[in-house]
Structure formats: structure tokens, C-alpha cells
Amino acid sequence: MAEVVLTPETKALHEAMVAIVGPQGVIADPNEMAPYLTDWRGRYRGAAELVVRPASTEQVAEVVRRCVRERVAIVPQGGNTGLCGGSVPLAASAYPGRQIVLSLARMNRIRALDADNNTITVEAGCVLASVQEAARNAQRLFPLSLGAEGSCQIGGNLSTNAGGEAVLRYGNARDLVLGLEVVLPDGRVWDGLRGLRKDNTGYDLKQLFIGAEGTLGVITAAVLKLFPWPTATATAFLGIESPQRAVELLSELRAALGERITSFELMSRLSLALVLKHIPGTSDPLSQPYPWYLLAELSDNGKPQALNARLLEALEEALEQGRVLDAVLAQSEAQAEALWRLRDAMAEAQKQEGVSIKHDVSVPVSQVPRFIDEASRALEEAFPGVRIVAFGHIGDGNIHYNVSMADPVLNARLVEDPGPVNRIVYDCVSRLGGSISAEHGLGQLKREEIQRYKSPLELELMRAIKHTLDPHHLMNPGKVV
Template sequence: MVSAVSSLERGAFREAIAAIVGQAGVVADPAAMAPYLTDWRGRYRGAAELVVRPASTEEVAQVVKCCARERVAIVPQGGNTGLCGGSVPLAEDVSSGRQIVLSLSRMNRIRELDAENNTITVEAGCVLASIQAAARGANRLFPLSLGAEGSCQIGGNLSTNAGGEAVLRYGNCRDLVLGLEVVLPDGRVWDGLRALRKDNTGYDLKQLFIGAEGTLGVITAAVLKLFPLPTATATALLGIESPSQAVELLSELRATMGDRVVSFELMSRLALALVLKHIPGTSDPLSQPYPWYLLVELSDSGASEALNARLLQALEEALERGRVRDAVLAQSEAQREALWRLRDSMAEAQKKEGVSLKHDVSVPVSRVPQFIEEASRALEEAFPGVRIVAFGHIGDGNIHYNVSMADPQMNARFVQEPEPVNRIVYDSVARLGGSISAEHGLGQLKRKVIQRYKSALELELMRAIKRTLDPHNLMNPGKVV
């Protein structure tokens, strides 16, 4: 339906938007719009009046003002690599029946790099890999790293509070941001681009927008923390028997290596097998299969030879104690990249294998083995023949726990009824004091499910914030709350 308060018909509305962003900033052809209306997994397909691609914060503000005036909903979009449907529009907007996709991809400038302050100020459309490269060019590190870093954009990363593979040492996005620039739902611009590490002048407003998935405003720029670029890296793939051994080894490595431990990635044999099956050019680095694997990476100043020697000694001791069955230590950057390709290709390999019911969950690190054991046992009892692909950032308790049937025909029926599977997984997470969304957000996928696992008070506080900032529910409606 079209809102009664709207004064511009579709043609006039399009002309008004084009007057702001130019014809190059408007996509109206259905074929050209299609990639913006479908998520990476192909699970969600939405509808929109236009795709709008502003080139500046001022253009974003003017577009938002026009949409607010006409009661047209706005779906902010970055690289559209999310897995929960948060970056694509609904099939029909729940508030007015009219909506646009606001793509930030043209806003891709690095505004400033201050090496002495260890900060970089970037626009929301900057691809994550480009930010990493700019930091390296200044002999600095921007540590956020994930499999989609060649296409995901920093605005989307911040909107979902992305974690990635270096959280163990550097934290989530919330820990990497000093300041934000945000266009509010009425078109006003909040300039919070402060490069300060100490600012005790009231509420930390930026944290409202990080992890909000575009439901409270449009992030247009950010001041991000940089770190000294490590000169030494040591990377190893380990074969182990169980997640319990992984937790024990993590504790031992952190006791001896401290913050040198950057990444600690757990992978089941099935997860690795799918990569070997579907990703060309990959091979098993170990001589035989093991039930579970760990990808461990350390970084430090100094020489890589010294750090490799320390990791090798730790692994030899772990082998003697039975913590590890086998291990391979990368001897070159090419070997390191080959090991990381195995881990980073797991989402792509699963996509090629077929649809699965994905769960991005977290529990306290010490309870990861218990979660995997309990949830797997309950699923196998309820659904004989179920196939579980588990992998993730065990160093921060974040497991990607994916469920399907090996037989394609059985799986086609199985994935159509996700609720019983989700209930088993999420109830297990809740019993262990965990979260049903660790780093991908809620989006459309978990918007209703979260009502079972958050308290009524928490949900009401979230809704109150939403009503205060976005009283007409125009910012990414149908997502999160």
C-alpha cells in the first residue's frame, strides 16, 4: 500500500531523488536492481522502488529528508554480504508499502590517516580490504579480518558489529571504533567523528549505531583504530580429537604467549572436507584426517623465525601431552595463505554443497565443547541422519553451527521447517548463558526468534530507543526489533 501522507507519485519521487544524487546515483532498471534486492545466500528477495547511490554525506542527508517527508522506508546497504537478511528490503515494506535501497558503495574515500594517532577516517562504502591495505601502506594494521573482506564494506561491518578472525586479540567492531558520522532518520547529520581515546562527556552515542543494522540511522563515516604492523607471524594447522582439547590448548597458549595469540579457529572434519570437495586448488596439509582441526596464528614484533620457534616448541609440548595429534607450521607466506584459504572458504563451500540451517551463536569459551556435544546429540536423536558442519572463532566462543541433510531431496524438505532445529540449538545456547547471534546480527532471520531469548525489559528498551530516533519506522523496517 502507498502511505496516505505521501505527496509525490513514484515518477515525481524518482525525479526528486535524481535531483539530489544525479542520474548516475539512481538505479531503476529491474535487472540492474536485482543484485541489491537479493542476499548473498539467495534466501531473501525483496522489493524496492529505487536503488539510490549517494556520493556524499550531504547527499545521504538530503535523500533521507526526502524519504522522511514522503514516508518512504530506507534500507541501508553496504557490500550485501550478510547472512541474516538485514541488508535487503522486505518483500513489502511494513510501514508504507514504499521503500528504497540506499547503497553506500560510492562513498568509498579514505578521508584521513593519522599514523601518529593510530587512526584512519573512512567513508562507509570503503571495502574492508582497501582499509587494510591503506593501513599497511602506513606501516599500520587494521585488524578486522573476515572471509568477505574483498567485498564487504565497513559500514555494513559496523552495522552488524562484525567480529572476524582477530577478535581474540583486538576485539569486535565496537572495540575498533573511536567515532562515527551518522545521518539520523530525519536527515540531520550527527558529526561524532572524534579521534579520541578518552572522551568522558556523557553517553557514548556511537555504540547505539554499531550493531543496530541500520535501524536507527545511516553510518556514513567512521574513525577506526590502527595498531603497529606486526613484523612476525607464525601460523599452524593442528589435528586434534575434540573441542575440549582446543579449549585446553587455548588456555595453555595464552598463558605462555599472552596477546601474541591473534586467531584460534576451530573446524570440524566435515567442514574441511566440504572445502576440499568444492574449492579448487585446496589440499589437506596433514597426512591423515582428524575429527577436529585448529588454525592458530600468532603475531609479534621482531623476526618471524623466533616466533615460529616459540610456536613450534609449544606444539611439540602439546604433542607430547596428547593435546595435539598432528601439526603443520607454515614456512612461507604462500603456505600461510593456503592454510587461511581453508578456513576462509568454508562459507563458500557450504553454499556450493547446498542450503543449510545456519546458526551464528556464542557461549562462554569454556562451554563451547558442552554446547557442541549437547546440541549435536539432541539433533541426532530428533533427526536421524542429520549432518552438522561446525567451525568458528573458538577463542571468543563464537561457533558457526550449520545443520542439513546429506541427501539433497531430504534436505530440500528439511530446510523448509527450520523452527524445530533452531529451537534445539538456541535452547542449548540459552542454557549455557550464550547468544543466538554472535557477529552476523538479527536481520530478518532472527527478529522474531530473539523475543524468546531476550527479556521483556531488554526488548522494550530497544523498542523505546527505536521509537525515539525513528518514530515513523522508516529505517530498515522489519529488522532487529
């Protein structure tokens, strides 16, 4: 490997960082830094002088203090699986100052698990799947679940207020946090690692940092809620006529089955077709194609046979009356995993298919059919031949609505200027009382878009909080506000 030549400024910073985190915690070689400077989709490529990988909260604090003294911006990074460019630095042309990437990957310890209190205390670099496994080993459930759970990290999940597939029953990441440890933009450490479900002693400070995308400080550890491990699950894959049928069926099943419904995922035929085309080992669960699909999962304590029987009873009536066109129930854990793979692989299948204009939006559950219908008709009128891949968590009103052209040349023209597509989609969302970012955050992708859809007062308050905590604007610059 060729010797890395550093500028005097960067060399001094490099030496200072090595003194804090050790030589194994600093990356200066451009080739080794590259994965930290590019987002998962390959859309954003940033510039940084170094990648710094601390191994403790104390090291994070010292790194932050040193960067503040030298006015070096800090870009906190977890698993770098985000879709909005929030975890990578800005390009040199977009940011005139100095930047480092602060990777939390080495901070991956599970500090404590209190089964009686149903809590687990973990460091920010813990991979989500590892937290799930640790909980399961204690016969507990950590319910946050998403397609990237094998590589995303808890710090990133909390910084973006991740949603995922169990929000319907357990809520977003925000709802699963009891306490945080945060390194503030001046290097002080706020220790809020309390496992309390009741603490009415003033402002709930942890909520400032959840969903802030690293712009207000660095989350270094968290106390997370656990739940009893469900002894029974039931999974069904359904063919349906329309999103309206999905909303109606959700209401009926909730009335019949209550809070046992953990997940309720909507997928268009095109979404499924892309998975079948690009993801090896997948197959269509139903005997013929249908316009839309639902993936429903129930969980409970008791015998699996009893839960399957309840789900089957609820679906039989819907099948008889034509509200469900076809259905298959998983008969084993392996079959359930195969059904979930179809849903979880949708982002990867789209990536294989090519670039699309992605929208992670939410509207009231009752308005999902209207949103899909109105936005799709407007796009088809404005861009004849447009291809829409729509899927998501209909149980909480969150739809991933992605727009492209099948023809590569036409698609290149479309994605080169996403503004007109965004206007149609986001204006429709706004009319229906929705949000232009349901669970992916704002990052770089939507930083300017949000100016159109937040009120001036909301933006003023957000900027005031940012300036109060980060007066030098060194924490993840160019993101959110």
C-alpha cells in the same frame, strides 16, 4: 534495453532522487536493481522502488529528508554480504509501504590517516580490504578480518558489529571504532568523528549505531583504530581429538605465548571436507584426517624465526603428550595464506553444497565443547542422519553451527521448517548463557527468534530507543525490532 515504466509516485521520487544524487546515482531498471534486492545466500528477495547511490554525506542527508517527507522507508546497504537478510528490503507481501535501497558504495573515500594517533577516517562504502591496505601502506594494521573482506564495506561491518578472525586479540568492530558520522532518521547529521581514546562527556552515542543494522540511522563515516604493523607472524594447522582439547590447548598457549595469539579457529572434519570438495586448489595440510582441527596464528614485532620457534616449542610438548595429534607450521607467507584459505572458504563451500540451517552463536569459551556435544546429540536424536558443519572462532566462543541433510529431498524438508532445529540449538545456547547471534546480527532471519531469548525489559528498552530516534519507523523496517 527496454524503457522502464514507472508509476507516477515512483516517477516523482525518481526525479527527486536524480536531482539530489545525479542520474548516475539512481537505479530504476529491475534487472540492474536485482543484485541489491537479493541477499548473498539467495534466501531473501525484497522489493524497492529505486536504488539510490549517494556520493556524499550531504546527499545522504537530503535523500533521507525527502524520504521522510514522503514516508518512504530506507534500507541502508553496504557490500550486501550479510547472512541474515539485514541489508535487503522486505518482500512486498511483508511490507505494505514504499521502500528504497540506499547503497553507500559510492562513498568510498579514505578521508584521513593519522599515523601518530593510530587512526584512519574512512567513508562507509570503503571495502574492508581497501582499509586494510591503506593501513598497511602506512605500516599500520587494521585488524578486522573476515572471509568477505574483499567485498564487504565498513558501514556494513559496523552496522552488524562484525567479528571475524582477530577478535581474540583485538575485539569486535565495536572495539575498533573511536568516532562516527551518522545521518539520523530525520536527515540531521551527527558529526562524532573524533579520534579520542578518552572522552568522558556523557553517553557514548556511537555505540547506539554500531550493531543497530541501520535501524537507527545511516553510518556514513568512521574513525577507526590502527595498530603497529606486526613484523612477524606464525601460523599452524593442527589435528586434534575434540573441541575440549581445543579449549585446553588455548589456555596452555595463552599462558605460554600471551597476547601474541591473534586467531584460534576450530573446524570439524566435515567442514574441512566440504572445502576440499568444492574449492579448487585446496588440499589437506595433514597426512591423514582427524576429527577436529585448529588454525592458530600468532603475531608480534621482531624476527619471524623467533616467533616460529616459540610456537614450535609450545606445540612440541602438546604433541608429545597427545593433546595435539598432528601439526604443520607455515614456512612462508604463501603457505600461511593457503592454510587460511581453508578456513575462509567454509561459507562458500557450504553454499556450493546446498542450503543449510545456519546458526551464528556464542557461549562462554569454556562451554563450547558442551554446546557442540549437547546440541549435536539432541539433533541426531530428533533428526536421524542429520549433518552438522561446525566451525568458528573458539577463542571468543563464537561457533558457526550449520545443520542439513546430505540427501537433497530430506534436506529440502528440513530447511522448509527450521523452527524445530532452531529450538534445539538456541535453547541449548540459552541454557549455557550464550547468544543466538554472535557476529552476523539479527536482520530478518532472527527478528522473531530474539523475542524468545531477550528479556521483556531488554526488548522494551530497544523499542523505546528505536521509536525515539525513528518515530516513523522508516529506517530498515522489519529488522532487529
